[in-house]
């Protein structure tokens with residue numbers, strides 16, 4: 544019965560079709576990373592660090608340990624390159640679900656967002672959430688054990704993100720920074736600022752690419768259908784012990800290489816399963832880069848992250864993880880029936896939202912609602928290309944013209960405001976700090 548749980552879980556993932564014939568291999572791969580050493584070397588599977596140095600950019604790797612023991616890896620492209628004048632802006636990029644810091648550089652020099660920002664003199668930092676390939680380490684827990692995976696994006700937003708931001712601010716001796724998130728990287732931002740409002744003042748402005756908070760109108764048929772089974776999925780994963788979803792490892796890379804090469808029939812399957820989740824957009828998709836994308840994605844996540852999103856689609860609300868009958872234990876008697884909602888009004892940092900018509904996850908209606916409810920929504924910007932989809936923000940051929948230049952213009956035109964910095968008094972300290 545193991546394969547059945549895996550089958551349902553893989554429905555959530557990008558590579559829907561490929562793992563099925565390999566169910567038992569997938570299970571082994573899920574439970575053990577030892578496959579990596581026995582797999583052939585694959586040049587697409589190089590670390591983000593190597594990817595960056597390959598093109599002559601300086602890169603630093605930093606590690607920070609959260610209060611609950613997860614060891615997170617950050618990448619930095621410092622503004623020290625010859626011929627590039629520092630613009631004195633520190634910017635923090637946070638990746639989306641099943642992605643990692645590598646996704647900010649995959650398009651290559653002059654095209655990828657991280658390189659583009661570095662070329663403009665930004666001090667570029669890229670975070671990695673617990674559980675992805677870059678942050679799969681812990682002081683005590685072993686990723687092969689289910690205890691490691693007992694987290695959702697709530698923990699990424701309330702623990703990982705503040706920990707990384709504090710670390711960057713200390714390293715750069717800054718009081719506040721610019722923050723860009725993609726997909727889940729926007730969710731975790733709203734979670735952080737609503738749960739720990741004092742973090743608002745550490746953000747000069749936040750830029751949300753493909754914002755995800757409300758998912759009532761998410762169109763993706765696979766996700767809509769799967770969300771109806773969220774309780775049985777949780778039940779199955781509890782029984783079968785599948786705690787993580789599609790970690791990136793040699794097996795995935797191998798599948799990516801064997802089945803996702805351009806000019807092959809199976810490329811269609813590979814790409815279509817991606818499009819089925821994110822929206823179809825052949826025009827923006829660079830087929831040559833497909834094996835590279837597949838070499839880094841999916842970068843792994845806990846199944847709870849998936850379930851938590853499925854709950855948002857199911858409930859139409861933006862709220863904490865629904866533990867069902869255990870809600871009373873986690874949230875107290877007042878929330879026995881439903882978990883507490885995130886209070887978006889408390890997100891007082893200036894927020895800019897970027898959304899597109901063909902994004903099957905981040906729907907215009909949900910984005911408008913989000914903007915209305917956020918404490919300080921400065922603008923919502925529709926991408927000037929109707930076919931732009933959820934992953935085009937990172938992988939799209941024209942992402943630079945359509946989105947990166949728009950964001951950097953908005954950064955330059957953003958007038959720093961100080962009101963929200965003073966809006967909090969000492970009594971508003973973080974529980975997080977306690």
Ligand SMILES: *[C@@H]1O[C@H](CO)[C@@H](O)[C@H](O)[C@H]1NC(C)=O
Nearest residue numbers: 622628629630631632663664
């Ligand atoms: C950045 O800071 C340095 C040192 O404080 C200063 O010399 C330089 O003019 C600043 N650059 C910009 C673009 O503000």
Ligand SMILES: *[C@@H]1O[C@H](CO)[C@@H](O)[C@H](O)[C@H]1NC(C)=O
Nearest residue numbers: 606608614679680681682683
């Ligand atoms: C995980 O962290 C421990 C403790 O810092 C370290 O000794 C170990 O080398 C790390 N493992 C990996 C795979 O990075």
Ligand SMILES: *[C@@H]1O[C@H](CO)[C@@H](O)[C@H](O)[C@H]1NC(C)=O
Nearest residue numbers: 650651829830831832940941
């Ligand atoms: C697609 O990617 C390849 C490899 O990076 C690059 O050489 C090519 O210019 C890209 N195509 C387009 C249309 O951007």
